[in-house]
Amino acid sequence: MDKIIGANETEQIRRNYETLSGTELMKRNLYRPWPARITSITELTATEKLFELRLIDPEVREAFTHTAGQFVELSIFGVGEAPISISSAPSKQGFIELCVRSAGSVTGVLHDKQCGDIVGLRGPFGRGFPFEEMKGHDILLVAGGLGIAPLKSLINHIHDERHAFGNVTILYGSKNPSEVMFRSQFEMWQHRKDFNLILTVDNTEDQPWDGEVGVVTKLFNRIDIDPNNTYAAIVGPPVMYKFVIAEMRKKGLHFDRIYVSFERAMKCGIGKCGHCMVGHQYVCVDGPVFNYWEAANIQGAM
Amino acid sequence: MLFRVIDKNEIEALVRGFATSYEVVGPVKRGESYVFDEIGCDPSRLCVDYTTTLLPPKKYLLPPREVLFKFSTAQNSVQDFEQEIVPRVLFGLHACDINAINRLDKVYIDDEYDDPYYHKIRENTLIVGISCMPSEHCFCNVWGTDEVTQGYDLFLHDIGDRYLVSILSVRAAEVLTISTSAREASVQDSVDFQTRNAKFRSAFPSANNISELPMLMDAFYNDALWEELGERCLSCAACSVVCPTCHCFNIKDILSPNGEEGTRVRVWDSCCSPDFAAVAHGHNFRATAASRVRNRFYHKFLGYPSKHGDVLCTGCGRCEVACKATINPRVVIDGLQQDAIAQRNSAIDKGVARG
Numbered sequence: 001m002d003k004i005i006g007a008n009e010t011e012q013i014r015r016n017y018e019t020l021s022g023t024e025l026m027k028r029n030l031y032r033p034w035p036a037r038i039t040s041i042t043e044l045t046a047t048e049k050l051f052e053l054r055l056i057d058p059e060v061r062e063a064f065t066h067t068a069g070q071f072v073e074l075s076i077f078g079v080g081e082a083p084i085s086i087s088s089a090p091s092k093q094g095f096i097e098l099c100v101r102s103a104g105s106v107t108g109v110l111h112d113k114q115c116g117d118i119v120g121l122r123g124p125f126g127r128g129f130p131f132e133e134m135k136g137h138d139i140l141l142v143a144g145g146l147g148i149a150p151l152k153s154l155i156n157h158i159h160d161e162r163h164a165f166g167n168v169t170i171l172y173g174s175k176n177p178s179e180v181m182f183r184s185q186f187e188m189w190q191h192r193k194d195f196n197l198i199l200t201v202d203n204t205e206d207q208p209w210d211g212e213v214g215v216v217t218k219l220f221n222r223i224d225i226d227p228n229n230t231y232a233a234i235v236g237p238p239v240m241y242k243f244v245i246a247e248m249r250k251k252g253l254h255f256d257r258i259y260v261s262f263e264r265a266m267k268c269g270i271g272k273c274g275h276c277m278v279g280h281q282y283v284c285v286d287g288p289v290f291n292y293w294e295a296a297n298i299q300g301a302m
Numbered sequence: 303m304l305f306r307v308i309d310k311n312e313i314e315a316l317v318r319g320f321a322t323s324y325e326v327v328g329p330v331k332r333g334e335s336y337v338f339d340e341i342g343c344d345p346s347r348l349c350v351d352y353t354t355t356l357l358p359p360k361k362y363l364l365p366p367r368e369v370l371f372k373f374s375t376a377q378n379s380v381q382d383f384e385q386e387i388v389p390r391v392l393f394g395l396h397a398c399d400i401n402a403i404n405r406l407d408k409v410y411i412d413d414e415y416d417d418p419y420y421h422k423i424r425e426n427t428l429i430v431g432i433s434c435m436p437s438e439h440c441f442c443n444v445w446g447t448d449e450v451t452q453g454y455d456l457f458l459h460d461i462g463d464r465y466l467v468s469i470l471s472v473r474a475a476e477v478l479t480i481s482t483s484a485r486e487a488s489v490q491d492s493v494d495f496q497t498r499n500a501k502f503r504s505a506f507p508s509a510n511n512i513s514e515l516p517m518l519m520d521a522f523y524n525d526a527l528w529e530e531l532g533e534r535c536l537s538c539a540a541c542s543v544v545c546p547t548c549h550c551f552n553i554k555d556i557l558s559p560n561g562e563e564g565t566r567v568r569v570w571d572s573c574c575s576p577d578f579a580a581v582a583h584g585h586n587f588r589a590t591a592a593s594r595v596r597n598r599f600y601h602k603f604l605g606y607p608s609k610h611g612d613v614l615c616t617g618c619g620r621c622e623v624a625c626k627a628t629i630n631p632r633v634v635i636d637g638l639q640q641d642a643i644a645q646r647n648s649a650i651d652k653g654v655a656r657g
């Protein structure tokens with residue numbers, strides 16, 4: 001009688017297959033979460049926290065490599081899973097950062113966790129931003145709200161290899177000043193002139209604020225873009241895409257150099273369960289990052 | 303491909319031959335209809351002349367509820383878990399249902415994103431097909447899924463008092479040779495085979511031309527047909543349950559009573575269920591029945607084919623029987639084709655298109 005061994009605990013697999021590498025171990029069963037310890041928690045806003053995680057199994061940890069824009073499935077055993085973008089840069093070896101909003105059951109329980117607690121991770125999944133292709137060009141990044149989470153991975157990665165890029169402009173819109181994330185880091189970068197960063201809020205709600213006020217599209221008249229040498233990426237709430245893309249097209253950016261990232265319901269993350277289906281694509285494996293030409297041709301996506 | 307001939311009455315010996323090392327599942331009569339069930343070592347329960355079963359054989363490859371692993375909440379870890387796989391032969395599948403399994407294989411058996419559960423079960427499953435005659439609900443000829451050329455181990459073609467057996471696997475060939483007196487096909491066998499095939503083909507009503515279907519799915523994405531179907535749809539998911547190619551699932555954690563351990567299971571799901579595309583904060587990407595019905599057919603006729611080449615429907619007709627709201631592939635195809643003709647005629651009337 002045959003058995004599915006892919007579901008087994010590490011030790012058992014190791015005993016039977018001593019020669020498996022970390023990559024092979026993970027690939028044996030993509031549904032199997034690997035234990036990861038929370039090594040640090042930073043409160044970003046009233047509803048968002050940044051979690052730094054470390055995979056416990058050394059071989060799995062070493063084999064875990066991602067590209068900006070990819071996501072993991074985060075497990076709280078007994079509650080379920082949630083797809084979460086990786087916020088840290090690929091170069092941050094050994095640690096994985098997730099910026100998580102408390103939005104329901106899984107993310108809610110995660111928010112109650114302490115440093116040292118263990119959660120499950122599987123991934124990374126999906127297609128990220130075309131980092132190599134973007135090199136040598138100017139970069140325009142537009143984030144709305146929590147969209148900064150996946151973009152943060154790209155921003156960090158660009159920062160790591162800053163010399164490989166031309167001008168880098170980041171437009172980041174939030175609802176109000178208290179929802180702005182990673183502010184001190186951004187300000188440091190801006191101070192060092194690494195990036196041209198423009199922050200805006202929809203409404204100051206009487207909080208102290210020295211940035212712009214208004215929706216993110218308003219910032220487009222303040223920036224200069226060389227349309228033939230620019231790659232752009234947008235991540236934010238669905239309503240934002242249409243308007244931001246319209247501004248980018250007005251500036252003359254190419255269809256296939258504007259990248260967007262989609263959020264859909266997800267269960268498996270590996271193109272099997274059907275939940276993330278949009279038009280003829282599966283967001284989990286064909287995306288979540290699509291260029292605008294692809295996205296515009298997915299029925300019901302934009 | 304290899305052909306042998308056996309006498310019809312040897313089929314019981316063949317079943318017994320498989321039963322020594324496999325669990326045998328086949329069509330049996332239940333009430334007025336047929337279901338796939340384990341037949342044990344009793345070949346007489348097998349109804350080889352059955353018409354399409356109510357439920358497809360997919361439950362043997364993708365169980366309605368399947369444990370992915372056990373976990374401990376106390377230790378926050380995945381626990382040792384081994385799933386026993388029963389070596390099984392699915393005996394007496396029609397061409398459409400084998401074509402359906404071939405389509406599931408393309409999703410679940412994959413170099414990059416393999417599904418170890420499905421893969422292991424599939425590897426331990428043999429398939430013995432059997433020829434059939436169409437019922438009023440069959441429209442496999444529309445898609446060309448009335449014939450199957452791969453995915454089975456044996457296929458029994460009815461040629462009067464004999465079966466012409468097409469053999470694709472060594473494992474099955476061995477059972478065939480040991481348990482029957484399989485012989486080389488004669489000229490007569492081959493002539494009877496051709497005659498029987500001609501009879502089979504002429505038993506179908508003429509098929510719609512579906513070469514424009516992908517274009518229609520796209521161009522008529524906002525057609526009133528979808529609203530019409532959406533108003534009728536009960537969101538009961540019966541269509542997905544009876545469909546041999548529908549394969550969506552949900553993943554859930556089930557806790558033990560003391561809350562210290564549990565199992566992560568996957569259970570069948572349907573894109574026609576209201577919450578299928580719902581995310582946190584109460585947002586639902588397909589909140590209306592119309593958008594869900596459209597998504598189901600869009601995936602079958604355009605999404606899946608864009609990745610795997612084939613249409614994700616075999617024309618088995620099960621959903622025609624199961625859907626209380628008369629929503630099914632033929633209704634969709636006819637509806638879109640009629641709307642396309644109406645559109646063309648009106649364009650000609652307005653002088654913007656030539657006839």
Ligand SMILES: Cc1cc2nc3c(=O)[nH]c(=O)nc-3n(C[C@H](O)[C@H](O)[C@H](O)COP(=O)(O)OP(=O)(O)OC[C@H]3O[C@@H](n4cnc5c(N)ncnc54)[C@H](O)[C@@H]3O)c2cc1C
Pocket residue numbers: 071080081082083084085086099100101102103104105106107108146149150262263264265266288577578579580581582583584
């Ligand atoms: C690619 C991707 C990247 C993401 N990145 C991030 C990120 O970096 N940070 C972040 O904070 N969030 C991110 N999200 C969103 C995050 O996945 C959701 O907020 C999270 O799944 C919520 O899970 P929950 O269990 O906490 O919430 P819950 O609301 O308890 O559960 C949400 C799940 O339940 C289901 N559901 C929702 N409503 C209903 C209903 N009414 N009936 C039945 N089922 C329902 C949905 O299928 C959904 O998957 C991302 C999502 C995707 C797809």
Ligand code: SF4
Pocket residue numbers: 534535536537538539540541542574595624625626627628629
């Ligand atoms: S199409 Fe028919 S069977 Fe499917 S959910 Fe709607 S009413 Fe139910």
Ligand code: SF4
Pocket residue numbers: 541544545546547548614615616617618619620621622630631
């Ligand atoms: S859609 Fe209907 S006819 Fe087509 S395979 Fe599924 S159940 Fe059969």
Ligand code: FES
Pocket residue numbers: 265266267268269270271272273274275276277282283284285
């Ligand atoms: S999340 Fe399961 S198919 Fe994409």
